[in-house]
Amino acid sequence: MITERDLDAATVSNWMREIESVIRAERDHLVQLDAAIGDGDHGTNMLRGFEAVVQALGADSGSPPGRLLVLAGRTLVSSVGGASGPLWGSALRSGGRVLGDQATFEGQELVEVLAAALASVKDLGAASPGDKTMVDALEPAVDTLRERVAAGAPLADALDEACAAAEAGGRATIPMQARKGRASYLGERSIGHQDPGATSTGLILRALQRAVATGS
Ligand code: ADP
Numbered sequence: 001m002i003t004e005r006d007l008d009a010a011t012v013s014n015w016m017r018e019i020e021s022v023i024r025a026e027r028d029h030l031v032q033l034d035a036a037i038g039d040g041d042h043g044t045n046m047l048r049g050f051e052a053v054v055q056a057l058g059a060d061s062g063s064p065p066g067r068l069l070v071l072a073g074r075t076l077v078s079s080v081g082g083a084s085g086p087l088w089g090s091a092l093r094s095g096g097r098v099l100g101d102q103a104t105f106e107g108q109e110l111v112e113v114l115a116a117a118l119a120s121v122k123d124l125g126a127a128s129p130g131d132k133t134m135v136d137a138l139e140p141a142v143d144t145l146r147e148r149v150a151a152g153a154p155l156a157d158a159l160d161e162a163c164a165a166a167e168a169g170g171r172a173t174i175p176m177q178a179r180k181g182r183a184s185y186l187g188e189r190s191i192g193h194q195d196p197g198a199t200s201t202g203l204i205l206r207a208l209q210r211a212v213a214t215g216s
């Protein structure tokens with residue numbers, strides 16, 4: 001049972017470990033998706049980045065959750081060469097800053113963390129929904145989480161629906177023509193393939209759901 005103020009530094013550490021593990025399992029799939037409409041490095045970029053994040057967080061002792069998110073974001077920026085590194089890096093840094101130095105947080109604050117992460121991705125990447133990017137998965141997930149939490153849904157259920165929205169958003173990129181990032185160079189040839197970044201965004205949100213369900 002998830003109760004108010006149940007989220008803390010352990011939630012963030014668990015989230016990052018869950019991301020590393022699911023990205024490791026899905027690395028080849030993400031590489032294949034990126035090979036179709038990009039340069040085939042998305043799976044390896046993300047795995048390298050989140051391996052470094054888990055290592056950096058493992059060396060941290062006692063930082064509050066917001067600081068851990070900022071550290072994770074900084075680590076992604078410095079360890080990932082592809083577009084996904086700065087984008088997820090700034091997302092996690094912005095999300096972490098929402099929490100400041102507080103030791104715990106609850107569902108409504110998690111909404112604000114993810115909303116700040118989305119705003120930062122859109123700000124840095126200048127992508128809108130429909131451009132065939134990670135925004136097509138992240139935005140519906142944040143919107144769904146916000147609505148469900150505001151409606152009083154248990155956080156576990158709200159997260160489950162947010163993950164389903166992210167996954168549906170990822171699938172919805174298949175018929176889109178890319179207007180941002182490397183895939184946009186392909187023009188119409190980008191149609192018919194699922195966007196790798198939207199796909200990994202679904203994985204990152206499922207990892208969050210598992211981390212929140214695990215508790216601390
Ligand atoms: P690169 O494209 O530099 O090789 P990756 O392969 O790691 O980097 O990441 C590609 C993913 O990054 C894309 O599938 C897309 O979801 C995301 N992406 C690229 N450019 C943008 C952008 N301007 N805004 C949002 N997301 C973007």
Ligand code: MG
Pocket residue numbers: 034038039040041042082182
């Ligand atoms: Mg790539």
